[in-house]
Amino acid sequence: MAKEYDSNHDNTSSCSSTRNPLADLPSFGSRCSSSSSLDASKPHMSNQPAWQAISDLRSVKGRLGLDHFRLLRHLGGGDIGNVYLCQLRNQPSPHTDPDPTLYAMKVVDTDALANRKKLGRAETEKEILATLDHPFLPTLYAEFDTSHYSCLVMEFCPGGDLYAARLRQPRKRFSISAARFYAAEIVLALEYLHMMGIVYRDLKPENVLVRDDGHIMLSDFDLSLRCNVVPQLLTLDPPVLRQRSPDNSRSQLTCASPLHPIISCFTPGKKHRPGTITTTTITVQADDNCHHDHRHRDGRRRLDPDLVAEPVGLRSRSFVGTHEYLAPEVITGGGHGSAVDWWALGVFVYEMVHGTTPFKDENNRTTLVNVLKKPLTFPRIGVSDRKEYEEVAKLRDLISRLLVKDPRKRIGSRKGAAEIKRHGFFAGVNWALIRSARPPEVPRASKLKDRGESCRQVVKKQRESLVGSNYQTNQPFDYF
Numbered sequence: 021m022a023k024e025y026d027s028n029h030d031n032t033s034s035c036s037s038t039r040n041p042l043a044d045l046p047s048f049g050s051r052c053s054s055s056s057s058l059d060a061s062k063p064h065m066s067n068q069p070a071w072q073a074i075s076d077l078r079s080v081k082g083r084l085g086l087d088h089f090r091l092l093r094h095l096g097g098g099d100i101g102n103v104y105l106c107q108l109r110n111q112p113s114p115h116t117d118p119d120p121t122l123y124a125m126k127v128v129d130t131d132a133l134a135n136r137k138k139l140g141r142a143e144t145e146k147e148i149l150a151t152l153d154h155p156f157l158p159t160l161y162a163e164f165d166t167s168h169y170s171c172l173v174m175e176f177c178p179g180g181d182l183y184a185a186r187l188r189q190p191r192k193r194f195s196i197s198a199a200r201f202y203a204a205e206i207v208l209a210l211e212y213l214h215m216m217g218i219v220y221r222d223l224k225p226e227n228v229l230v231r232d233d234g235h236i237m238l239s240d241f242d243l244s245l246r247c248n249v250v251p252q253l254l255t256l257d258p259p260v261l262r263q264r265s266p267d268n269s270r271s272q273l274t275c276a277s278p279l280h281p282i283i284s285c286f287t288p289g290k291k292h293r294p295g296t297i298t299t300t301t302i303t304v305q306a307d308d309n310c311h312h313d314h315r316h317r318d319g320r321r322r323l324d325p326d327l328v329a330e331p332v333g334l335r336s337r338s339f340v341g342t343h344e345y346l347a348p349e350v351i352t353g354g355g356h357g358s359a360v361d362w363w364a365l366g367v368f369v370y371e372m373v374h375g376t377t378p379f380k381d382e383n384n385r386t387t388l389v390n391v392l393k394k395p396l397t398f399p400r401i402g403v404s405d406r407k408e409y410e411e412v413a414k415l416r417d418l419i420s421r422l423l424v425k426d427p428r429k430r431i432g433s434r435k436g437a438a439e440i441k442r443h444g445f446f447a448g449v450n451w452a453l454i455r456s457a458r459p460p461e462v463p464r465a466s467k468l469k470d471r472g473e474s475c476r477q478v479v480k481k482q483r484e485s486l487v488g489s490n491y492q493t494n495q496p497f498d499y500f
């Protein structure tokens with residue numbers, strides 16, 4: 021996969037490349053300069069053992085620090101930090117507990133990051149993680165700083181990432197139904213992020229982790245963009261709203277008046293510092309592709325009001341992301357917003373079922389040129405019956421609407437996730453209950469099957485299913 025780009029910062033060195041992760045950590049006795057204030061209720065996680073264990077310890081100790089954790093294994097390293105498998109020291113060790121409560125701890129070397137002028141990215145990630153509470157997004161259990169390190173304790177995903185999972189599939193491709201499942205969960209996660217005023221900007225299979233129950237968790241928020249956003253209800257009523265366009269040639273629908281403004285940090289076409297607040301109004305054209313064509317009793321087409329709670333007007337000019345997943349507007353630097361996440365969703369779904377990304381070429385430069393210029397094409401997919409043929413047609417239609425080079429014409433760019441959820445590819449998805457649906461693969465199932473084995477074997481198995489390429493079975497393993 022192509023290297024990540026961030027034109028705002030020096031990207032020549034990497035935390036992970038220069039440091040021996042476990043050896044380099046501060047001693048467990050080191051004093052924490054601050055501790056978590058994450059006692060606030062986390063409704064969807066509050067009855068989980070992992071959350072409870074941290075809560076209990078915090079109520080006894082007051083503050084949590086590195087010395088309360090036993091680091092078990094290095095899970096992986098990225099541009100801004102290293103992530104470790106860990107558990108609380110007051111919990112039974114994996115030698116004796118067949119079902120240990122595990123966490124993932126992201127450790128960021130703040131001094132090194134400050135030198136590389138990337139501290140802002142770590143801070144952004146910490147702030148974003150602290151606000152998230154969604155089944156398909158990470159739960160931050162605790163965060164604390166030591167003299168040199170900033171530590172984030174999160175939910176551990178034993179299923180590895182979807183890039184590694186795809187490579188394990190027959191012909192290195194997911195089935196269409198598996199791709200639909202993962203894409204649907206990602207749509208919900210992105211919808212929530214957008215409603216929170218966060219543009220993710222780093223969707224790719226490597227950042228989609230698989231929980232122990234097989235559901236997904238988006239990870240890695242250091243490239244994300246935050247803004248303030250005010251949800252608004254666009255009430256559409258044709259008799260009142262039908263107006264002539266300026267050239268009087270064709271009618272269009274506009275938002276009801278008075279219009280509640282969407283507030284974003286950026287105004288299209290201008291450079292801004294984060295925090296600048298501007299107002300944007302929206303014009304909504306009648307959407308012929310809408311799949312919810314309800315009608316009034318007299319047969320007139322009725323357009324349901326749409327709640328647009330996502331920062332569809334947000335614009336940033338940063339050049340961030342991974343080459344194959346970069347949206348055209350990021351490459352041209354003309355300003356980008358939440359539509360970049362819908363572009364990346366198109367690349368993601370394409371890769372899941374075809375085993376490659378649509379614009380990939382022999383080097384990064386030509387890949388970027390392809391993103392800007394090359395028309396979207398699809399490789400042949402063999403189908404065995406009519407139903408499968410129709411599935412492929414819907415899949416391609418969705419991808420084609422997501423990979424529209426003009427962000428203003430891209431599905432999701434005007435009415436947010438609702439437009440995408442209505443697409444025929446997702447017909448039959450129970451959006452409200454997908455959390456209870458059976459995922460394509462369930463790591464926990466194999467763990468339960470192994471209950472008879474010694475706990476050491478179980479934990480070893482768990483680790484072997486971790487983030488594919490990052491795991492090496494011949495590495496020494498420290499339980500303590």
Ligand SMILES: Nc1ncnc2c1ncn2[C@@H]1O[C@H](COP(=O)(O)OP(=O)(O)OP(=O)(O)O)[C@@H](O)[C@H]1O
Pocket residue numbers: 024095096097098099100101102103124126174175176177178180181226229239240241242487490
């Ligand atoms: N909660 C988790 N459970 C299991 N593994 C995780 C978890 N969080 C991160 N990892 C793994 O740790 C590695 C590094 O994590 P992450 O991508 O967050 O670091 P980063 O420094 O922000 O990376 P990047 O360079 O992509 O920004 C990845 O391989 C990821 O799969």
